[in-house]
Each structure stands twice: as structure tokens, then as C-alpha cells.
Amino acid sequence: MINTNKIIFLKKLIVSILIIALSVAGIVFLFDPFFHYHKPIKPLKAVLTQAEYQVIGTLRTFDYDSLIAGSSMAENYNNKWFDEVFDCTTIKAVKPGANTSDLVYLLEAAYEEKNIKNIFYTLDVAALTTTVQEHYVNEGMPLYLYNKNPLDDVKYLFNKHVLFEDIPYMIANSFIGDYDEGESFNWAKYKEFGKLHYSPTEEKQSDKTKNEYEYYVDFNLSKLENLVKSHPETNYIFMVPPYSCLWWYESYMCGTLEQDFYAIEQAFERLLPLENVEIHYFQNMEEIVSDLSLYMDTIHYNEDVNRKLVDLISTNEYRVTFENKDALLENMKILADKYINVYAKKYISNL
């Protein structure tokens, strides 16, 4: 015999589950702190702090015509600096520790949605020499935000962290304090500069041979080259950031100095001929590279340096051309020696 109490109870249970589930999913959909479905609904702000979770959504749903692309080196730019100087609307396509394939993946995702006027691309030497990686997909990444499979959105719509942490954080930053949307993914404000956590490599390692890095450089540059060529409508402004003199020292000690020079030289060779490319080379900014009070480790500098670089791009002062590239590299080799043997060694001797 059918127990009517149980049928009623089961109905109540199912209805309760549906109501609560739809409420939870609805709240996440409405606030959408990872911008998977839409840009922020006014008056909420675009609170962007977790690149791995949020960048892909912003690329697909935000209004923009220019992108800042890069690793952690690019995260401290304020989007508005580019907007003002280059008269565009900029957001970031960044990933901490990004290699070339990561950034190409993000940029291609952006091209699927938008026409892009400018890409301000921070060209990390490490990303050119790193191990070949065909795809963006990393172990542990929230791939449900990257693929277009609506079924695995359950991991986003029913997610305790999103509900209890990310949404309240978004609301709080939208209404309390003065969150600057241009400072997306900025980490510099939480860090202390001038007090480096650094232990120098003590033993000089043998220099890498060309065979050991040539393939990687070629692979990564081919990826970039193909991307640039397939989008002639976009201005690619590559910036080679000014790592500190300690980075140069480490490069020398780890036997990668030749490799790093080779990567830059090849980047010039292969990217400069492309009409929609500009390269700005900042590694020869001696006053910055030698001033370790601007850095928090061997490569990461403070926001003032970021700001300065933006202004220098607009003046073309550090722009690389066919005419100056060889001299620039020759001078850089002399300067690198000074970085290593004068500035870095002086700092290390005081440790």
C-alpha cells in the first residue's frame, strides 16, 4: 500500500531541493564574480583578484578593445594608464607564471569575442625559453570556466567558495572602500619592495649549449609569430621588462646568459619584420635595473616602474628598430657585464 505521507514528504523534499538549488545557482549567476556569464551588473564593480579564475570570463564578457598580456610582470599595470595614453579601453589577459602558450590561448579566446586594436604584451625571456607546452590546460586549473561545456558549470554555480567568499568579497569591494577597477589583479600593493628575499647561486654552472634551448625558443616564437600574423588588424606592442641586476647575475651563474640573449635576439629577428609589431626593450634601463630598492625579488618591480614603462612606450624612447637592434644588443652585452660584476656582486657582498 502506498504511504501517502511519504509521497507528500518526497514531493516537499524535491521542491525544497529545487528551490534551494535554484536560489544558489541564481545568486551565483546574478553576481557572477568570475564573469563567466556576464560583465558586472551596475552598481557592482569588476573586482578582479584571481587571474586563473577570472581572466577568461572577462575576455569573453567585458567591453574592451585592447589587452595587457603577460605574466605577473604585467599584473601591476593600471588599465587606465593605457586607456589615457593610447586612447583605448583596456583589460588584462594575464596569468601568473604564464608561458607563451598560456598567453596565446588567452589572446585567441579574446579574438573569438572581440576585435582588438592593441595588445600590450610583456615579453618575458623565461616564457621564450621555457619547456614547450602545446596547450594552456594545467593540472588543477578551473577548466570548467575555460571550456564551453554548460554541464560542468555546476562546479561554478554550486560552489561554496564562490557563494560564501567571492560574492561577499565582490559586494564589499563594490560598496566599501575605493576599489579601482583599473588595478585588476594588482598584487604590488600587498608586497614590500626593497627587502629582497634572495639567496645567490653559489656555484657557477656550465653554460647551456645552443642545442639545449634553440628548439624551445623557436617553438615559442613561432607560436607568437603565427598569432601576430593572423591578426594584422591588431597592433602588437611587445615590452621586454627590466629585470633586476640580480636576475642577470643568476642568469650568468646558472649558465643561461647566452640562452637569454639568443631568445631576445631571435625575438627581434622574427617579430620586427611584422608590420603590426613594435618592440620596446627596457632591460638596458640601468638606473632601474641597478636600483634594488624598486624590487621585491630578482624580477618583480613596483608599480612606479610599471607606470614609467607605459609613458616610455608612448615616447618610443626604448623602441627597437631594424636600425638599432644590433647596436642595442652589443651595448646590452657590455651592460650585462656591469649588472653582474658591479651592481649584483656589490649587493651580494653586503648580504
Added chain:
Amino acid sequence: MLFNSYLFIFIFLPLVLILWFSLNKMKLYKIAEIFLIGMSLWFYAYFNFSYLFIIVGSCLFNFLISYFINRIEKKIFVDSTISKLESDSYGKLEIKILGILGIIVNLGILFYYKYFDFFIENINYIFQKDYNLKNILLPLGISFFTFQQLSYVIDRMKRTAPHYGLIEYMSFVTFFPQLIAGPIVLHSELIPQFKDMEKRKFNIDNFTDGCVQAILGLGKKVLIADTLALVVNQAYYNRYYFTTWSAILFILTYIFELYFDFSGYCDIAMGIGKMFNYDIPRNFNYPYKSTSMKDFWNRWHITLNRFFTAYVYIPLGGNKKGTGKKLRNIMIVFLLSGLWHGASWNFVIWGLLNGLAVAFNNINPKPIKNKFISWLCTFSYVLFTFMFFRCETINDVGIVLKGLFNPVGVKFVVDMAQYMDIPELYIFKRALEIIAPGMIRSLYMVAFILVMVICTLLLCGKNAEDIVKERKYTTGKAIGLAIILIWSVISLSGVSTFLYFNF
């Protein structure tokens, strides 16, 4: 696949239930069984496809043992020249050989996957050798399905179990609710239920009860055990800082975690079984209310103890050959039980300690009469033994013990509470950061105490199975269960901090 996963909850379970009952309604019984086997194998092989061959191979092997025994049995029946007297002994040897072969192969597979490296480590240690370890990844649930099949092979050898068809047999072994973490269901419990065609019809009564028990189990596992695990794992990582109170709290939190984790998983298994109209035996019966270790082992992991009693203790003579042999049999059972739980000396010692206590209970002429004191003694002993269960090495047990006898302050207790950094506390944490930053540690402490109090109340109250049996169907209960379910579901996914930027 795990019960506590989106795939299982949103796709796998609804799909299996709908198609199972639909196929049976269309009277496509064999197809329904094959479908259930297929889905169970998908469930099993979800994380590692190659282990499919192990479980299927294991099932086929045991089925063949039973098949050949069956052929011998048939011969006895068909051959009219064999007299009744002869038939009792006819084929006995062959059957015994087949049965022993079955036992050896089952245990051999288990040994290879679970104990081989442990064995080599000990050989290397004792004989100062350097044999390579194989670092074999343990196939999921191998201890459970091996024991399940061992019981069948032994019963076949003893001719107390019938021969089943391949599909029936595979349905029994692979039935997904009990496949990975038990309970250890016997063929005599499950196969007759599979054969009962009345049970193939959707039954709203059982389905509702099953939902209730499965939701409660999911809540126990995800909301309680996984939260406690945050504290336990981090505390264990920092075990060098233990003092008396933090070491006690660590073990206490761990035994709560263990109970809610394992019994929660079993409740889900039983609940899903009920949704299919199948009864899966209970595995826990208020174990922390035990008043002796003998009592504890009648309430904790019941189906495992039932197996050891039936297939080890009794064949060894049980309690019928004098006190000495009884105690020996108890010790053998518990040493094996310890080894079954894991290939490590910690588990062996854990088994030994439990065996000693149960043996003591069996011969103690003057058991404590005061119930509270006997409960306290038992609970304290359980706490002590589970320290061996949680620690990964004997050395680590020593570190925890050292902490236990280091009565200096309670600072680490407060630190332990902070490991419970759950998203539910985020808003309170942020609010306190603004209005009273010094109170944040207190917030964690309060939350930790609250969780421990909830655990204690739940342990004192009714377990999931008895809540189902209450048959109270109120609106409040429906809403409460819906909250538990959705809260558990939203706890399955997280937002990780990517550590690359950990300057």
C-alpha cells in the same frame, strides 16, 4: 567515481535509477542486469581504466571456480551409480582443491597489490637488502571485493552456496553502492534480492527512505568529516608542536572524522541500495557508545568483523576449544584485521592492541559495572589505538605520544582551530578584521568548538538508519534535508589558491 562528486550526484545516479527501473518495467530483466553491471564498472573504472581488468578478471576467475565446482556437483547428481553414501565424499577432494586455488589466487592478488611493497621493505630491512619497490597503485576497493568473493568461494567449497549465473554473480560483486568502500555484502544477502522480481519495481517508500539516508550520509561525509579533516591533516603535519591537550584533541578530532567519513559513506551506500529496493547491511551501530572493546567490535565495521568471525575465527575453532585457543583465535583475527586495513606496522600494532583488549574482555572475571566508567575506559582506549591508525609511521606515533606527555600550555590548540578555515566563516572573519582584528583567533576557536559539539550531539543522538526508521515526515525535515544536500553539493568544489605566486 566518488559518491561525493558532481558527476555521481547529477548524472550517474539519476541515469542508473531511471534506466534500471525503466528496463525492468519493460521486463527486460537480463538487459537491466547487464546495464547495471556496465554502469557499476564505469563507476569503478572512472579514475583508472586499467583497473577494470583487475575487477573483471577477479570476477571471472571466481565465477569459473564456482562453475567447475558446479560441474562436479552436477556429476554427483546425474551419475545414478553413485550411492548416497559415496556422493558425500565424491568429488570432495576436487572441490577442496578448487576452493583452495580460489583462496590462494584471491589472496595472491590482494597480496601483490596491497602488501608486496610492505613485504619487500621488511625483507630489505631484515636482510639488509636493496630490492626495488614496485610502488603499485592500490586498485580502489580491492580489499572489499576480494573479501566478498573469498566468502563466496569458501561457501562454494563448503557447498553451502549455490552456483550463480555469470550475470547474477557480476551484479553482486560490482553493485556500485558497496563496491569501493563496503559494507562487505555477502552473496546470500544480495543475490536473492536481485532474483526477487518484485524488488525490480520502483517503490516510492524505499526510494524516499533511501534518499533520506543517502542525504544524511552525504552530509556526514562532506560537511562534517571533510571539515574535521582540515584540522586533522594540518595538525598532523605540525605534529612536532603537540602538547598534551592538542595531542588529545588531534586524536579526538580524528576519530570523529573517521567515524563520520566511513559511516557517512556507508549510509550513502545503504541509502542508494534502498533506492534500488535492496537492503545493504549496516556497518556501524553507535560504536562510540561501547562499554567494552568487545562491544566496540560488535558495533564498528560490523561486516568486516562478521567476515572474520565466519571465515577465520570459527574455522580456527572459535571459542569451542578452550580459553587458550579462543584467545589465540582472537589475536589472529585482529592481527589480520589490522593488516587488512593497511600494509604497515602501524595497522598491525593497531590490530594487536585491539586484539589484546578484546581478549582481555573475554577473560576478565570482573568487568566494570559502572556504565559511565566502562564507557570512559573504552572510549579512551579507542582514542589511544586510533593514534596508530592515523599516524603514518611508528616514528610518528612516538612524536604524538611525546606531545601527549608534554603538558605545556594550550597555544597549539588555538592554532589547530585555525586550520578550520572554511568559507562559511569568511564573512565573519572579514567583519572581525575591520572591527576587532584581535578576535579572529577566537572566531576559529568558537567555530571549532561548535563543530565538535555538533559531532558529540550527533554521536549521542540517532544514527542515519534509525532516523529513517523513525518515519517522521515533516515539512521541517524535508527542508532540513534539502539544505544538507545542497550545502554538501556546494562543498564539493572549491576555489584554490594558486601557489605559483607564493613569493
